[in-house]
Structures are given as structure tokens and as C-alpha cells.
Amino acid sequence: MAVPLFAPWNDPAQKPLIQFKNVTKRFGDFVAIDNQSLDIYTREFFALLGPSGCGKTTMMRMLAGFEQPSEGQILIGGQDMKGVPPNERPVNMMFQSYALFPHLSVYENIAFGLRRMGQPKDQIDARVEEMLRLTRLSKFARRKPHQISGGQRQRVALARSLARAPKLLLLDEPLGALDKKLREETQFELMDIQEKTGTTFVIVTHDQEEAMTVSSRIAVMDEGRIIQVATPSVIYEAPNSVYVADFIGDVTIIEGSVRSVGPVYDIDWAEGQPPLRAASPLALSVGQKCHIAIRPEKVEVHHSRPEDDNALQGRIIDVGYGGNLSTFNIRLANGKFLRAQSFNTERKTKQEFTWEDDVWVSWTDHCAVLLAE
Numbered sequence: 001m002a003v004p005l006f007a008p009w010n011d012p013a014q015k016p017l018i019q020f021k022n023v024t025k026r027f028g029d030f031v032a033i034d035n036q037s038l039d040i041y042t043r044e045f046f047a048l049l050g051p052s053g054c055g056k057t058t059m060m061r062m063l064a065g066f067e068q069p070s071e072g073q074i075l076i077g078g079q080d081m082k083g084v085p086p087n088e089r090p091v092n093m094m095f096q097s098y099a100l101f102p103h104l105s106v107y108e109n110i111a112f113g114l115r116r117m118g119q120p121k122d123q124i125d126a127r128v129e130e131m132l133r134l135t136r137l138s139k140f141a142r143r144k145p146h147q148i149s150g151g152q153r154q155r156v157a158l159a160r161s162l163a164r165a166p167k168l169l170l171l172d173e174p175l176g177a178l179d180k181k182l183r184e185e186t187q188f189e190l191m192d193i194q195e196k197t198g199t200t201f202v203i204v205t206h207d208q209e210e211a212m213t214v215s216s217r218i219a220v221m222d223e224g225r226i227i228q229v230a231t232p233s234v235i236y237e238a239p240n241s242v243y244v245a246d247f248i249g250d251v252t253i254i255e256g257s258v259r260s261v262g263p264v265y266d267i268d269w270a271e272g273q274p275p276l277r278a279a280s281p282l283a284l285s286v287g288q289k290c291h292i293a294i295r296p297e298k299v300e301v302h303h304s305r306p307e308d309d310n311a312l313q314g315r316i317i318d319v320g321y322g323g324n325l326s327t328f329n330i331r332l333a334n335g336k337f338l339r340a341q342s343f344n345t346e347r348k349t350k351q352e353f354t355w356e357d358d359v360w361v362s363w364t365d366h367c368a369v370l371l372a373e
Contacts, residue, residue: 006216007231008041015078017042017167017200018063023072025058025224032058034224035072042167045194045201047211050221051247056204059221060170063202064093077167090167094174098157100145107132107141110160117164131159134193151182155189162197171203175210187213208248212236220244236295242371245293250327252299252338254292258284264365267292270334277309280370291371298367299340301328301359308362314338316357328353330361 008014016039025033033055040046048056061067062074065086074081076090092113100109110131114124132138135155140148145156154174161169174190175183191214194201205211211218212232219229220243228240239245242253256269256276266275267290278292305311317337318329328340340361342352353359 006043008044009039009217014041016040017044017077018202019073019075020059021073021075023062023069023074025055025062025067026070032224033062033069036224036226037072038219038226038229040200040202042200043198044216045191045203045214047215047218048202048204048221049206049208049211049218051206053223054221055224056206056221057172058224060093060172060202060204063168064091064170065089091170092161092164092166092168093170093172094157094161095172098145098153100153100156100160102145105142105144106137106148106156109145109156110163113160113164127163131163134162134196135159135189149182150178151186154178154186158190158193162193162199166199168200168202171201173205174203175205175207183210184213190214212248220247222247237369239293239369239371241373242291242293245291245369245371250296250339250341252294252296254294254336254338256290256292258286258288258290261286265290265370267370270332270336273312273334276368277365278368278370279365282370282372284370284372288372291373293369293371294338294363294367296327296339296341297325297343298363299338299361300363301330301340301342301353301361303359305360306362309365310368311360311362312338313358313360316353316355316359319351319353319355321351326351326353328359330359332361 018040020036020038022035022037023033024035048059050056058067062069065084107128110128111124114127132141135158137155140152145153175186178186187210215232217229217231218235220227222243228235228244235248245251246253254269256267259266259268259275262280264277264279266277268275276292284290312332314330314332316328317331320327325341325343330338330340332338338361
């Protein structure tokens, strides 16, 4: 039996757990969040993604109750959070620094919040043991934070945050202190724990790969505004703007104007060059300025001219060997640059293409994303 797709945002009968309703946040004359609305659903792993200063941390701090909106409402479980202090919200927060007590053991760090709640000892012991098993820390229970690794400290902080069974867990750059390999491993651990507990996670990050890996949906932010909210695959394959296309992953963006309208558009982009073709549901008009976004893995490199409509001649200027894939920086005949990637599916000691090779590049009209802005 097929498992139903998790997509409560597509079901009108589903009610959001979190609602931002026309929320604005000002710090003096500076507008950190500008009249934004957003719904987040129960059991989501939701990412707030954007560069430093875009407002993502302010959104999280308002959810936690550390900041209050200047205008608008924030609802959790249908309840307006105006005036509700942080300690009375069904929310817990895991900070980037983890904020563990260095003099307490792993066990006592996890138990700390439960003791503050005044729970009976047997209930505390049972809950801490459950959290230790969930985070695979049982054999480290008696160690102090300095006696375990960075990844294990991250799991202790997570276990402590989940011990009180919050409806919502906020994670502020939780993996920023880990090295690349450990961060990648921990991303999957986070996903597994979130799925097992059913807790709604909201993560703030500037790491695009992290957001794409862990989240059910992403809100891409810029200058206090939410630019696009969608699943990782939609954000990557169908960005709604040049900003989102350029911010997420690697991409070549070519500016042009519409020569003929769709569903497959012809786009003039350089004098003396044939038009580029892009299939798109957009309603653009002849002469309208536009952009074409092309992901490097969609671009094929050839020794001779292919039959594709989008076929351009160029020269390889740089080659980056990344093990699983090779990246080519190609200067086209008119001086513009385009990036292509090929996956190294076979074991080779010599690259098929290298520096200063004259090549052709091509992509299908369905691989390019046509953008109006």
C-alpha cells in the first residue's frame, strides 16, 4: 500500500499550527519584517532560509515570544500569542550554541527542564531514558558535555529540547558549529528524530543545502519579505523569481527579451546569436524583458554541434573536479559565461573535456526556467 504524500498545505480542510497574519516588526525606523503572512502545519519540518539580515531570525524570535510584532497577529494552535510569555508557549528553542550546562551530565542536562516543571522522579527518569534512546546517547548518559563530540552535544541539546514534548521546536542554525561531513550526517538524524516524535520543527538557516535536505517546505526570505514558499523540489526546479533562482544552488541566468510567445518562447539574448527556447506557463508578451535560469546539471557538453534547439558554441575556461561530478565554466562566443556539470558515473583517470577545449553546450526547452522578474 502506497504511503500518502505528506502535503497538508494542499488540503483546505487542514488547519495550520502556526499562523503569521500580516505581521510587521519594526526596530525604530528599520522594518525587519514587512507585512508578512505565513502558515505552517503540524508535523512539518519547515525552513526559514535567507542571507544574514533578511528577517528569518526575527520571525523565529517572535514565534518564541522574545520579540512582539509591531503589527499583525501570530497564532499557535489557533491561540493569539500576543502577551503570552515565552515560558507559557507550547514552544521550545534549540540555540546554535546548544547552551548545555557544563557541570551537569548528559542525563542531568536532559532532565533539567522536567525538574523545573516539578515532575515526579519516576516520570523524569522514564522520559530521559526515552530521549536518550531516541538520540542514541544512552551509553553517554553519565558523561559531561566536554567529554563527548560536537555531534553528540548537538543531540543532547535536541533531546533536552524535546523532553518537554513541545508542539513546536525552533532550531536556530543548529548545525552551524559542526564540520561538513558531520553536519550532513546530523541532518538525516534530525529528520529521523522529527519523524519519530511528530514534533513540528522550524529551522532558521542560511545554508541552502541544509534547508533543501531536511525540510518539507522552505520560505525563502529577503529584506523582511517572504519571496517564495514551496517544497524544496519546487523551489529548485520552479523558482518564482531571479532572486530565488540565484539564491538556491548553482545557476546561470541569462537576460533577454521575448521574441515570440509560448507555450515555448523564443528569447533574444545576444546580438548575432540564435534565440533561446524555453517552455513556460507564464503569460509574457512580445518585447517583454525576461530571464532564463539554467541549472548546470541540465546543460550537456558536446564535441560537435548537437541537434537541440538550445545549442551554443564556447570554450572551456575552468574545470572543477568534485569527485562525483565535474564542473565546467564555459565562455560562449559572445563572451558570456555558462556553467555545466557532468556526473562521473564511470571510473576514469582522464577527463573527456578539459581546459581550452572548444565545445558545444545544449539543453532542452523544458530544462530552462523562464522568469519575468
